[in-house]
Amino acid sequence: MPRRTQALVVQHVSAPAVLADIDLAEPRPNEVLVRITACGLCHTDHLVQHGGIPSAFPSIFGHEGAGEVEAVGSAVKRVQKGDSVLLSYATCGECPYCTADRPAGCARFFEKNFGRARDAAVGDEPVARAVETGEPVYGSFFGQSAFARHAVVSESSVVKVPQGTDLVQLAPLGCGLQSGAGVLLNQLKPSREDSVIIFGLGAVGFGALWAAAHLQLRTIIVVDLVSTRLDLALAQGATHAFSGASPTLLADIRAATSGIGARFAIEATGVERVLKSAWDAVCNFGHVVSVGNPGPGVKAPFDINDHVNQSKTWSGLVEGASNPPIFIPQLMQLYEQGAFPVDTISRVYPVEQYEEALAAMKSGELIKPIITF
Structure with missing residues (x-):
């Protein structure tokens, strides 16, 4: 049964991101339903929103997510319900690079992260519909589309982390910082x-x-x-x-x-x-x-x-040639040691202040806004 939630939806190229009600599809066998706690705001989100890289619309962006697993697809092995997770980029898991533990070289990297490919059965099928209009809304940006209260996430994007992890401050580890x-x-x-x-x-x-x-x-x-x-x-x-x-x-x-x-x-x-x-x-x-x-x-x-x-x-x-399930915990350890002080370049905004956060990033006033849900 679809889950009703809210997400920042961008209707077309250069349209603003508007918090809207959506009905989110059930996870596919290779997908995970995550209740999003926070998501870092990255220049790549802005670049794609404004047509710098082709994208499907209407769309949900956000690719530095963190949250709690609420449900898993039938084939998922990495996580289970109740796990805390940080989210990173998506991969196919099958090509020579993925099977050699070099997933950043995934032969389908663009397709999985920008092309919204979910699995062979549904391809880039949208993950949601707008409640108000019934219009399809695309997710699966970097396998996640985490500018939302809930997201259907590719298993390949999920990194299990210990309970009690600071999911707000460490959300940005999934892309720019690891890169x-x-x-x-x-x-x-x-x-x-x-x-x-x-x-x-x-x-x-x-x-x-x-x-x-x-x-x-x-x-x-x-x-x-x-x-x-x-x-x-x-x-x-x-x-x-x-x-x-x-x-x-x-x-x-x-x-x-x-x-x-x-x-x-x-x-x-x-x-x-x-x-x-x-x-x-x-x-x-x-x-x-x-x-x-x-x-x-x-x-x-x-x-x-x-x-x-x-x-x-x-x-x-x-993505820094990283293998996220291995590399992100290493960065977390550096953070705990004081050697990776994410909090010195970040500021937290509730989702209702998304435009304020975006303006602070665009002006150069702030390096890393973090959106909370």
Whole structure:
């Protein structure tokens, strides 16, 4: 029997998210019904809402959810009714990457997270209907669509956590923060003698900063346009902080890195000109990792001749190459140790203040709004 609940529904591209009554479908065999406690607000939600990445509408977004399991489908094994969960991205569970415990490389990643694919029997069938009009409403965004009081969630998106976990403050671990931290902890795995530059101090950038500080890297450089974020980063482990608007940015970076540039750079803005700065800021044999995503159609600003002659590497990385049931508990442990201070970049808003939270994020005033239900 469908469950009546409420969700932030976006009717069409660039429409506002409006709290509306919906009838939520019963979970499929591979799905879980979760009562949502909180959900982090991410720039990707805003990007898709405004057409930066194609999406089905009317739609429910939200992909950093946390809550309590109320029911499970017949094939679900990860969790049971009553479990506390954090939510992350969805995967197919069947491709060579998933079966090799590298789910971030899932061959159906776009289909499962942006294309709303649920299972083979129903494909991208909407998970809900609007009570007022009976119109279908799409969920399954990143397997969850957690801007709702309840969500039908893919089992692959669910991470069981201990009872008593702070589901509000730790809700954002499921996407941006793990994406930034995973670049260093899962992919690059630098030595203490290495240097890293982090371009963009949003949630991804701070996740990377905290990972770099945890690894005790010798040189940790951060670049952003907001002075308060630079100051906070210096207080939390950065060794150097520079304004992205500075005309001497590249010279300052080289001065901080023995005159040759950094070994690694993490680009967390998705802005083409910032990616060019990251490229210019690394040394020969350096490695730039793009985590920020501008959406389809943007080309990398590199000359192939320079790419070859400088022996540099550029790569993309989604979700920090994480395996969420393993990696999210590791981040939780860092949080408990004070090494992953999510609460220093977040602020909590009830769902009725969603627009206020969104405005604070868009203005740069706040890094990570958390919506509670």
